Amino acid sequence: DVKVTQSSRYLVKRTGEKVFLECVQDMDHENMFWYRQDPGLGLRLIYFSYDVKMKEKGDIPEGYSVSREKKERFSLILESASTNQTSMYLCASNPGSSASGANVLTFGAGSRLTVL
């Protein structure tokens, strides 16, 4: 079964700490995405990547950065965590521009981050 795996399901960090959220996909997908999900706001796109070492800002990139050194791995970095970054973070991937049709996103199970 195809998978998007997020390494940490639950994290608790302190304000100011550096946080790494890791995501790995085994589908050889070109595109990878990071969303955050908050009640009443839905999923909001933070960053995405359409190729190794490429990244694009989404709708809410402030306070975040990303890294894509290998095709299968996309990391989200919070340089200095703040309490307003407490959220559920979802990683996703899809085949990319070479795919026809729906080009469906496949999601990971999520990483729930609490910043104290």
Next chain:
Amino acid sequence: GQNIDQPTEMTATEGAIVQINCTYQTSGFNGLFWYQQHAGEAPTFLSYNVLDGLEEKGRFSSFLSRSKGYSYLLLKELQMKDSASYLCAVRGGDYKLSFGAGTTVTVRA
């Protein structure tokens, strides 16, 4: 930007039918998706509409009217396992996917 609206909550009885509406205003349009998300789990793909009309997949159907900026997801013969959040998402002219806030459906016995 994109504006996607769907009801916050709906409740229905086991065996019944529920229709979840989604209206959208987007810059360009390249498809509308419905995802299901059980509590604590990843969203999973349900349906995709890019042309007007009804797409049927077993107990679930999705409808699209591009001229009205409107879609609905129809869930028939409701089962307890259908209790979940249902997310409407629109791919705009820039090919980015924007999500509504989700509709929580509760199925009661």
